[in-house]
Amino acid sequence: MFLFLSKLLPLFIYPLGFASLMLVMALLTFWKRPRLAGIAIFLALLALLLPGNIWVANGLVRSLESQYLPTTLPTADAVVVLGGAVKSQVAPRPWIDLTEAGDRPIYGAQLYLQGKAPLVILSGGRIEWQGGGLPSESADMAKLVEALGVPANVILQDPTSLTTRENAVNVKKIMQDQGIQKILLVTSAIHMPRSIAIFRKLGVDAIAAPTDFLVSNQDLKESQGTPQATIINLFPDSGNLERSTRALKEYVGLLIYRLRGWV
Secondary structure, X not given: OHHHHHHHHHHHOOHHHHHHHHHHHHHHHOOOOHHHHHHHHHHHHHHHHOOOOHHHHHHHHHHHHOOOOOOOOOOOOEEEEEOOOEEOOOOOOOOOEEOOOOHHHHHHHHHHHOOOOOOEEEEOOOOOOOOOOOOOHHHHHHHHHHHXXXXXXXXXXXXXXXXXXXXXXXXXXXXXXXXXXXXXXXXXXXXXXXXXXXXXHOOOEEEEEEEOOOOOHHHHHHHOOOHXXXXXXXXXXXXXXXXXXXXXXXXXXXXXXXXXXXX
């Protein structure tokens, strides 16, 4: 139930869900309470215009991604790659597809091939009502990293975790079973602050190895460029709305996890 509610309830505070909720309220109150309906419409518009703005979106994303920037990584006992990066091979896909976060297993494989760790731990299951019955994310990622040159005998899997907290709990169990002391934690840069906090709260010696940066230095330069770019950037964009939503999702997740004592 917690998993379902954690997916459902935040939808109403993310920009698109909140705007939809306000528009429904405006529709229901338009005839009898037009002033209230007007306020709801204003809030709906604000919920789309602000997060859909490139400067707001970049600012929200950057506030998370800048907390763990790439550094020269030391060697460790294992590379841990968190799920959320692949789609299973179902028709008409000819093979496994990558999501926006598909950089995670690719970067994890790269770190192994660079000799940063002798083992790769892939963590991620599938929610029953979101792809249940399909191979776990860890299994799909295993196929991918093997195709990139990682030997099957150095890959360990956690195929059951459905949340970041479960990722950490299950990976810690694998570490204890295998005598692993230190890991390189690979996940999206926007997801790293919450992930690293959860692992460290459990006492795991985890070193951040972020990838999948949504906002680059070049993106920031372009958003502050020519007058033409400035005019275009004044208008809301679906890509900006998505990035803002992802950042808000992480902040909501951090709040919930902190309230539960998980970070």
